[in-house]
Amino acid sequence: MHSIRRLILPTTLLLLVFPLLLSAQAGSIQGQIKDAASGDGLIGAYVIVDGTSYGTATDIDGGYVLSTIPPGEYVLKVSYIGYEDQEETVTVVAGQKTKANFKLEFEGVSLGAVQVTAQAKGQMSAINDQLNSRSIVNVVSAERIQELPDANAAETIGRISGVSVLRSGGEGNKVVIRGLSPKYSKVMFEGVSMAGGESDRSADISMISPFSLDGIEVMKSVTADHDADFVGGAVNFKLRTADEGFKYDIVAQIANNSLKSTTSDYMFVGSVSNRFLNNKLGVYLQGNIERRNRSSNQLSANYDVRNSAEVGQDNPVFIQFLRLTDAIRERSRTGATVVFDYKLKDGVIHFKNIYNSGVTKVDKYHQTFRINSRQHIFESRAEQYDLNTISNIIDFEKRVGPWVIDGKVSHSFTSNKQPRTLSFEFEQQGALSSDVLDDAIAPTEVVDFTNIDVSNTFFNRYKEAAFNTEERQLSSSLNIRYDFSINKQINGNIKAGGKYRYKDRFHDRDLIGGDLAIGSGQSGNDAILAAFPWMQNEVSFGNRLPYTLFNNDKFDHKDFLEGQYSMGSVGDLALMRQVLQALENTEAPLLDARFELERSSNTFDYSGNEYLGAGYLMAEINFGKKIKFIPGVRYEHNKTVYTGTQGITNIAFAERSYILGDTTTTRNNGFLLPMLQLKISPVEWFDVRMAYTQTLSRPSYANFMPRRDVWANIVSWNNYRLKPEEAENFDLYFSFHENHIGLFTIGGFTKNIKNQILDLGKRVILDHNEYGVSSDYRGHNIFTFDNNKHTAHVRGIEADWQANFWFLPGALQGIVLNLNYTHIFSEAKYPLTRIENLAENPWDVPVWVNIDTFFTNKLINQPNNIFNAQIGYDFKGFSARVSMLFQSQTFKKPQFWPELTQFSDDYLRWDFSVKQKLPWYNLQVFLNINNITAAKDRDLVRGSRWDASIQEYGTTIDVGLRMRL
Secondary structure (H helix, E strand, C coil), X not given: CHHHHHHHXXXXXHHHHCCCCCCCCCEEEEEEEEECCCCCECCCCEEEECCXXXXXXXXXXXXXXXXXXXXXXXXXEEXXXXXXXXXXXXXXXXXXXXXXXXEECEXXXXXXXXXXXXXXXXXXXXXXXXXCCCCCEEEEEHHHHHHCCCCCHHHHHCCCCCEEEEEECCEXXXXXXXXXXXXXXXXXXXXXXXXXXXXXXXXXXXXXXXXXXXEEEEECCCCCCCCCECCCEEEEEEECCCCCCCEEEEEEEEEEECCCCEXXXXXXEEEEEEEEXXXXXXXXXXXXXXXXXXXXXXXXXXXXXXXXXXCCCCCCCXXXXXEEEEXXXXXXXXXXXEEEEXXXXXXXXXXXXXXXXXXXXXXXXXXXXXXXXXXXXXXXXXXXXXXXXXXXXXXXXXXXXXXXXXXXXXXXXXXXXXXXXXXXXXXXXXXXXXXXXXXXXXXXXXXXXXXXXXXXXXXXXXXXXXXXXEEEEEEEEEEEEEEEEEECCEEXXXXXXXXXXXEEEEEEEEXXXXXXXXXXXXXXXXXXXXXXXXXXXXCCCCCCCEHHHCEECCCCCCCXXXXXXXXXXXXXXXXXXXXXXXXXXXXXXXXXXXXXXXXXXXXXXXXXXXXXXXXXXXXXXXXXXXXXXXXXXXXXXXXXEEEEEEEEECCCCCCCCCEEEEEEEEEEXXXXXXXXXXXXXXXXXXXXXXXXXXEEEXXXXXXXXXXXXXXXXXXXXXXXXXXXXXXXXXXXXXXXXXXXXXXXEEEEEEEEEECCEEEEEEEECCCHHHHCCCHHHCXXXXXXXXXXXXXXXXXXXXXXXXXXXXXXXXXXXXXXXXXXXXXXXXXXXXEEEEEEECCCXXXXXXXXXXXXXXXXXXXXXXXXXXXXXXXXXXXXXXXXXXXXXXXXXXXXXXXXXXXXXXXXXXXXXXXXXXXXXXXCCCEEEXXXXXXXXXXXXXXXXXCCCEEEEEEECCCEEEEEEEEEC
């Protein structure tokens, strides 16, 4: 493997240099390819000069340019899957532009179909984009997004082969590409990285409205002109631009949530566009506002094995912790898109802006069962999450003869805030029978061992928390391309460019809490009694406050987790907010009843900057019309400068006495990365694609921030010396394409990931210099992260079939089919450290050693199988689509003991969408039913197949009207 890597780089450089030959004086052919029925430009149509290697795909307007063509007479051929091929004889004159425009007929016209149907048009657009792309990519076309949209962009992406979705509140918010966690994937708007608000460098895309998009690309292999931080893949959102003529689009819908029987959900979307100045200037404006009830019933549980467990045996698992949650979640979203474009002579300028904002308010009612301590806890929480993103992009492209220059300047900002989270706990000691400790019992049996007594449950503690993460990116790039022609059978282009990106990021936390259970916290109980005289009828000063003062036994949990668990009463959050206000206004000293949590407020804070400089050189070489070779090499240098907290406390109450400072660390790393793509088309209906690429994944912020926290004999140390993860990627795909079969693709991929960043678990400090601490810390326990010395492997196969049955008789012509299947296998070696004392006698000075081993398991978030099926049907003004998604055994949590490994249960989900055009004012009425069978997200522990996590969301039904021109 290493010999291959040493060979590829010099070979790539050689292949890039040899085409640099001057072309003889030549001419060019340019024009536009349109749909004969609608007049719309066809994106991705392929134009080729017959008998030569001169070929190209049309752009977003259906336009094309073929340059550096020797003078002479040629036959120009145009093809587009689903349409009849056309050809025309043209004459090329040296130094001149030859115009050749085409209007293609839908192949179904010969069978009586007047024009292509809505879903078929979207499918064919995606097929042609995919066939003519330079790399391995899946495409969701604008027509597919606009005609029958999903709840958000993440759900749309989740229907693509090799992609699974992580959900929050019943809707997708992050994507997993090829079984690799979201941190391994890149999210972009128009090729510009989206600033992220997550600690692991992933991006939450739940707030992105599909109505603002002109297409989605999921790139699975990368060329040298793209950023290399792209191990799993990249999602690129393309924004809409103005079509010719005045257009508008208005959508209004209401929705029902079956879990909470709500009907107050709504969404309004409006857009308007036009072109001015003889169609040179385009203006597109769009706005959306939405409110959704995304409530859920949830369960989480932890398990362990006993000390008597033996390796290789089938050990029983014992539940340690059970939490039931009724989450009342309301999500509001607003968004706006403003796009200007100006068409130059042989060029274009864009100014694109997109803003998205999401506010999620969640009232959570927990019941927690702590098995070993036999405690039962009622907890009421009020949470709010504010997520805002904005991207501004100015780009241009200009052609001058065989030269094409393009550039981009962009700004991206994300703010991820929790402005105020409130938590109130009420605890009952001895609520669980001691018998619960004796046997391995299922979560459903825990309640049988619990005697809940609300009169013996007391207000124990409360907490206020505010988190804020902000990230801003500024970037600029410039690319120059030169089209060359050696002869009619060898031509292509050479492209070079550079990029600079600056990132500014900070994270801040503030927490205040109070402990009302200990003696010095009694001042808080008395302050509450003084503020609420009616409570004094039940409790006198100097006593703790029972749950009966605060509970709301009228709260309706409905059929919580299908009646398997009983939730009971909840703490009244409205009253608890008044209690908190009373504590804030109390002038008397509250001592432990209200204080700043010094450790929690400071230990995770950080701020800093990143500087990325990149340059690349690549070529696209066509050998006849059967071979396309794209070698390239990219260099990236990344510098990070971050400041983190160094804190220490040696007392039990770390939150009350935390001595802190800060430190700043600087990291530099650079990588030279070869990228190779090869496409072979032995016949018109079949091609083979191969790719070899090297890509990166930079460390999560939570792993390498220079944080050090010392609490008694425990040290938490972030490893600022972490190296980026490096992936060596191999792809091989076979595509069969023809108007009757559509597009069928099957292929496989392999990824070898070295320097994987993992949590090392607990170790003992033997060499204090290794962690930058004094010798006083020798023998302390430490928790940290490091690069894995073992290489992780991911392998998979993907099959995808997209077809529409235009050739069937009558009404059957409207059937559209999309099927894809993915099987993924991964293997990683996870570190495991056993700490031993080599001292001969118990009274001797300890001689600690770390015994390092490993255990093998899958990569987190890797599903075994993914199957998507969509069957659509169009007839005149009627459109419908049934969608099915199946995922099996997504790996969730590695453990040394196989019995404790967690994986998701099989997930099967059905969705249905239908739309009918009405004969008035261009109106459409539509209905969307999501998660028809109310499928749950469910994780199991392997040893017993008991529930480790459940999230139940129910079914949602959307009904609405749409007006389009």
